Amino acid sequence: MNALQLCLAFSSLLFAVGLAGALARSNAIIVLLGLELMLNAANINFIAFWRFSPSSAPATGVIFVLFSIAVAAAEAAVGMALVIAIYRHQKTIRLPDATDLKG
Amino acid sequence: MSAALAIVALATLGSAAAAMLGRSLLRSIFMLAVSWAGVAAFYMWAGAQFVAFAQVLIYLGAISMVALFAVLLTRQSRDEAPPPPAALRRAILAVVAAAGVAAVLLWAVAHSPLAVSGSLAPATSVRQLGFDLMGRHAAALLVVGVLLTIALLGAVVLAADGAQERPGDEP
Numbered sequence: 001m002n003a004l005q006l007c008l009a010f011s012s013l014l015f016a017v018g019l020a021g022a023l024a025r026s027n028a029i030i031v032l033l034g035l036e037l038m039l040n041a042a043n044i045n046f047i048a049f050w051r052f053s054p055s056s057a058p059a060t061g062v063i064f065v066l067f068s069i070a071v072a073a074a075e076a077a078v079g080m081a082l083v084i085a086i087y088r089h090q091k092t093i094r095l096p097d098a099t100d101l102k103g
Numbered sequence: 104m105s106a107a108l109a110i111v112a113l114a115t116l117g118s119a120a121a122a123m124l125g126r127s128l129l130r131s132i133f134m135l136a137v138s139w140a141g142v143a144a145f146y147m148w149a150g151a152q153f154v155a156f157a158q159v160l161i162y163l164g165a166i167s168m169v170a171l172f173a174v175l176l177t178r179q180s181r182d183e184a185p186p187p188p189a190a191l192r193r194a195i196l197a198v199v200a201a202a203g204v205a206a207v208l209l210w211a212v213a214h215s216p217l218a219v220s221g222s223l224a225p226a227t228s229v230r231q232l233g234f235d236l237m238g239r240h241a242a243a244l245l246v247v248g249v250l251l252t253i254a255l256l257g258a259v260v261l262a263a264d265g266a267q268e269r270p271g272d273e274p
Contacts, residue, residue: 001213003219005213006105007108007145010145012208012209013112014115014119016202016204017119019201020198020202021119023196024190024193024197025123029177030122033122033135037119044142047154050225051150052217053220058225058226059227061151062154062232063235063240065154066153066236067243067247069161070247071247072166073251076166077254077255078258080172083177084177084261084262088264
């Protein structure tokens with residue numbers, strides 16, 4: 001395995017950890033933070049390909065990651081606001097209990 | 104060089120796994136902060152200093168604080184309760200699914216012809232980054248600014264207490 005493949009293996013494992021957390025936990029905050037871990041794994045891929053690929057535009061990968069981090073920050077803010085709103089209505093943040101809209 | 108990568112990867116993955124396994128919310132968030140710091144160390148290793156700076160500023164500074172406030176505002180006594188059997192079954196299924204995804208991804212990574220070109224990182228100064236952001240990517244930067252503004256306003260509206268009456272609403 002060369003260095004690029006090691007970086008990609010690292011990001012794959014980080015993605016799997018985040019996925020397991022997001023699927024397994026019933027606490028809404030931990031589920032959101034698992035999603036953030038998966039986004040971080042994607043960013044690691046961007047940086048790895050930028051670092052090791054034949055150079056096209058020199059800053060493309062970095063700019064991609066900056067925009068991705070900005071979108072992740074917006075997602076985290078809205079997600080936490082939703083958690084607080086759910087807590088106000090239901091007095092719980094356990095996802096299995098939030099079944100008001102279940103058909 | 105690979106040893107440094109291995110240390111960073113092990114620290115990041117270990118703290119992320121500890122955060123996902125832990126039963127205490129505050130400890131989970133602290134371990135996640137360690138994991139995000141590890142990702143920032145990876146960016147430093149890869150030569151993307153500005154991204155590492157942004158990662159520390161946004162993830163360690165902002166998102167962990169937001170998560171901390173969400174935990175404190177939704178405090179409940181059932182934090183440490185043992186998981187019911189349904190949750191245990193779901194956890195086992197989740198771990199199996201994640202292991203499957205990881206196996207597929209690792210197999211694909213190991214069997215792809217990924218050539219490494221160049222031993223040095225592409226030279227990207229902050230000055231060049233600023234010119235790129237304000238030149239070629241100016242429209243995208245504006246769109247992200249609008250998105251952030253709208254998302255944060257929406258978050259405030261969602262989290263604000265709608266129950267209290269405003270003085271002008273009285274008939």
